[in-house]
Amino acid sequence: MDATPGRGSAGLAVSDGPSAENGQLLGIGAAAARAGVSERALRYYQQLGLLVPTCTTSGGLRRYSPDNIARVERIRELQTLLGLNLDEIATVLRNEDRMAQIRRTYHDERTSDEERRRLTRECLTLQESLRATVEAKRAALEGFLSDLDARIRHTQDLLAGRDN
Amino acid sequence: MDATPGRGSAGLAVSDGPSAENGQLLGIGAAAARAGVSERALRYYQQLGLLVPTCTTSGGLRRYSPDNIARVERIRELQTLLGLNLDEIATVLRNEDRMAQIRRTYHDERTSDEERRRLTRECLTLQESLRATVEAKRAALEGFLSDLDARIRHTQDLLAGRDN
DNA sequence: TCGGACCCTTACGTCAACGTCAGATCTGGC
DNA sequence: GCCAGATCTGACGTTGACGTAAGGGTCCGA
Known part of the structure; x- marks a missing residue:
């Protein structure tokens, strides 16, 4: 599946010929930093x-591309913002990889129009699933915040003179 | 400070006479459930x-009041919604306890008007500090969500016929 | 070619937030 | 008074997400 070498959406390469012309690949130290x-x-x-990592040297050293770095930042975002664990993040990333693959297939001229519509609908489903959890979280936070604001307003009313 | 027995903002009692008329106090099992x-x-x-727990029996068994239960729910909320750890939650709860104490002092007739204003301003400071972190989180989430929505709209455009 | 910087795997350590188990204790109803 | 069931206090176990240290390989510029 997906025999074309090279573009694996920043997560699915295995190795690389040693003569690849190194377009901004970083060692693990620099990448981490x-x-x-x-x-x-x-x-x-x-x-x-x-x-x-998009490629590894013949000696086994990891080399990270900018896409790899972006993926790491995505992981941290999903961790800190959404509070997902790495298992759930794996699922999200798998979905996003699938979507990237769909986009490539979509732009392949050999893909029929019907297939294109099917793939697009699949994409929508994947996206909506994440959106639902995010939206739920946002709504909950919104409620929390408005509750807080109500209490703050109450305190401000006290300051302004209106009793209890 | 605060010699009236009973109301300690659900977190600061220690024991209790054995003849207290048990107004809906729960054992740890029921409370946990x-x-x-x-x-x-x-x-x-x-x-x-x-x-x-608002009181403990002479034998050392914990008895939880409805206020205690509410406090637990608050703890869980701060954990899951805001992603705070128990240390940070302790700080938040200390602030909220302080605010409850301030409210009691506020309504004490012996409190001067000037003191009342001072306490109210202190309350505002405490509330704003929490509000800031919540608001930051909300904004970040909002950004995440709108980014997601943009991508969803893009996909929907594809479905509707508009290319790339 | 060679030395220092960087990197590898393996494996044990850590920290928070509990889970779980054992053995003793308490409580309430009969 | 007595017993079943709820609860107590240690104390050790667990899980996720890494930290850290050891004992070696790799890479590359002088």
């Missing part, structure tokens, strides 16, 4: 299948 | 000073 995480974290993400 | 947490969690929260 740039993404604001530890080297250990990058290896750990790889171990869980969240992030595979 | 009602709050949707484990008994261990309740003991753990107490150990960290987050939650002290």
